[in-house]
Amino acid sequence: MDFRFKSRKLRFYTGGIASLLVPDSLYRQRLRRLMATLSDEEMRAAMKRVDYYNRLASPFDPGDGAVRIGDFRYEKRGAYYLDARRVVRHFDPELRFNYRFGDVTWVAETPTIVKSRPICRETPPGNANNLLLKLNSVRHFHFANDRLRYADKKTGVVWRGKCFHEHRAAVLRRFCRHPRMDIGQSHAKRRHQPDYRPYLSIEAQLQYKFVLSLEGKDVATNLKWILSSNSLCLMPPPRYETWFMEGALEPYVHYVPLAEDCHDLEEKMDYYSTRPEEAEAIIRNANAHVDRFRDTRLEHLISLLVMYRYFALSGQLSPRSDPLPAHPAVNASAARNNWA
Numbered sequence: 001m002d003f004r005f006k007s008r009k010l011r012f013y014t015g016g017i018a019s020l021l022v023p024d025s026l027y028r029q030r031l032r033r034l035m036a037t038l039s040d041e042e043m044r045a046a047m048k049r050v051d052y053y054n055r056l057a058s059p060f061d062p063g064d065g066a067v068r069i070g071d072f073r074y075e076k077r078g079a080y081y082l083d084a085r086r087v088v089r090h091f092d093p094e095l096r097f098n099y100r101f102g103d104v105t106w107v108a109e110t111p112t113i114v115k116s117r118p119i120c121r122e123t124p125p126g127n128a129n130n131l132l133l134k135l136n137s138v139r140h141f142h143f144a145n146d147r148l149r150y151a152d153k154k155t156g157v158v159w160r161g162k163c164f165h166e167h168r169a170a171v172l173r174r175f176c177r178h179p180r181m182d183i184g185q186s187h188a189k190r191r192h193q194p195d196y197r198p199y200l201s202i203e204a205q206l207q208y209k210f211v212l213s214l215e216g217k218d219v220a221t222n223l224k225w226i227l228s229s230n231s232l233c234l235m236p237p238p239r240y241e242t243w244f245m246e247g248a249l250e251p252y253v254h255y256v257p258l259a260e261d262c263h264d265l266e267e268k269m270d271y272y273s274t275r276p277e278e279a280e281a282i283i284r285n286a287n288a289h290v291d292r293f294r295d296t297r298l299e300h301l302i303s304l305l306v307m308y309r310y311f312a313l314s315g316q317l318s319p320r321s322d323p324l325p326a327h328p329a330v331n332a333s334a335a336r337n338n339w340a
Helices: 003-019 024-035 040-053 078-088 166-175 223-227 265-273 276-291 296-313 328-337
Strands: 112-114 130-132 154-161 181-185 208-212 232-235
Touching (some): 003 078, 024 296, 040 130, 040 296, 130 296, 154 166, 154 265, 166 181, 181 265, 223 232, 232 265, 232 276
Parallel strands (some): 154 181, 154 208, 208 232
């Protein structure tokens, strides 16, 4: 594990636990003031993302299984809890919500706060009951500081990760001995298997022009740092999405698409090895997608807006408790999605 990741985890947990010592009432007092800091342009951009994360369009009853904010306690999955707590503590402790931590690959029966959901491009969306929040951010939201130009990188494909799923195992069996690919699983307990390769840091992987991204149980953890780098992302079209909006990524715009079994991996590597201009155009688009997630203040405010809409649609917010400043973008979203 990278020292930087260990350091980031330490800061995350230390800061998160320390914040629990601050009374929730202080956070509730700050809510309207926080919202008022959004400029008109920021509010319009924020509401577009709120519409993406919270696709509910009808009032609903949260049900008997919903948890009061005041009763929301740590059980397991500390990173999920700290991220969720950071958002919901801005609201009335009597408000109730449903949540499911972990890798969620199905659609919930009732509107539920989750980290992930199946991608759905239908209208109306079939995944609307899964409302996305930025959960387990310490693991999933790490961006690269890549100063090595694409032109100066080694021509080849790299991948490292754990391999507990057959779709990953099949790719490794096919390519782990390829002379121009450094692909293998790095799980220490499987070091005697033929597809084992020594651990490679993110910095070492970014010495290569091409980085393979493979979903595991849900999204691929390495996708964020690949798209923030000067290397080209090669991957099968994603099946799941998180706060990173994987469903908004376009093939040949943000990444190079592969077949589900990646049989065309060598072909795509060869194609872009001889067309650096096309590769660098895709990399620039990928970097632009990542840039929208770099503003920590805006990220937090969008999370608050996602939860505000949840509480409004569930009929738990009265007009007097409205924390939002009047704004055309908010009004338009409310009218479009029936949550005012």
